[in-house]
Amino acid sequence: MDRRAFLQNAACAATASTLPRWAWSNPPALQSNPFALGIASGDPTPDGVVLWTRLVLAQPAQMQATHTVRWEVAHDARFAQIVQKGEAPALPQLGHSVHVELRGLQPARWYHYRFMLGDAVSTEGRTRTAPAAGDMPDALRIAFASCQRWEHGHYAAWRHLAAEQPDLVLFLGDYIYEYATPKNTSDLA
Structure with a gap:
């Protein structure tokens, strides 16, 4: 292997290791809305909430696989001011449900959230954290x-x-x- 090919391969390998997992995983080819069961939030604390969804997968091969679902939390409904984002596994053993426990949010504040799988984006949800302790x-x-x-x-x-x-x-x-x-x-x- 010549030096140029080695450097190109090394650059590709370094770039791939810095990409988020969803960018290099194979998202499923979806036949329908995987978020047809909706989204939910609950269990508010002064610094967090729990976000939930469950995937609806149409093809048998998709039902056997674990899928990586992305999620975002923002100050605004347009998701221009993202506060937190991440990924969560949707495991077949758990019926492809996704359960995200957020921390580090501000008390008594409204937030917008959504989930994503491949090109599919859930509806936007709105949730609120509890007031700070002693701040009723x-x-x-x-x-x-x-x-x-x-x-x-x-x-x-x-x-x-x-x-x-x-x-x-x-x-x-x-x-x-x-x-x-x-x-x-x-x-x-």
Whole structure:
């Protein structure tokens, strides 16, 4: 090997080792939106929140593989002011769910977040950190939700709840339904 070829190969190897993992991994060729199940955040603390999503993968080979999902947190909805970003594995053993525990954020502040896999980008989510310890606001608007059966229809109450912009939403849980899901759920709405 001549000196020039050696230097070119060495430069390529050095460059590849400095790229983020998603830049050199093979993202899956996606047939549909991998974020069709949505995104969520919760468990706010004064310096962080938990972000969550679960991938929907259509092809059997994709369902067996671990995928690297990128995520970003920003001050603005356009993601011009990125605060944190990173990668998280979506493991087949965990149903390709992604769970990111953020730290290092400012207390009582709104943030925008999103997930990315290959060229696919999730919808934008908005979350808020808890107030600092001992810094309780004068008023706190809390909403709560409980048992719903998804196949019984669309829940306009969620749209109304979001429009009210509560400081905190508590989900009190669900119960296990005592009757089977009907074969045709389209008539239940």
